[in-house]
Amino acid sequence: MAGNSCDNCMNYMYDEEYDCYVCQVYLDEDEMSRFLSNTMDHCPHYQLQDEYRIVRKQM
Known part of the structure; x- marks a missing residue:
């Protein structure tokens, strides 16, 4: 997918059941x-x- 990667979604x-990464x-x-x-x-x-998003909001 252009513009965004599943790896950082x-x-x-x-x-663990399938022993791989899956989209939730x-x-x-159609999709x-x-x-x-x-x-x-x-x-x-x-x-x-982005695990730092919450921290940025607190600043």
């Missing part, structure tokens, strides 16, 4: 089709994994 979590967001059939065919320009569910 909050929804991309390690699943439910994609509907999944675009994702698997690499035609999705950006993920509408992408959220930057």
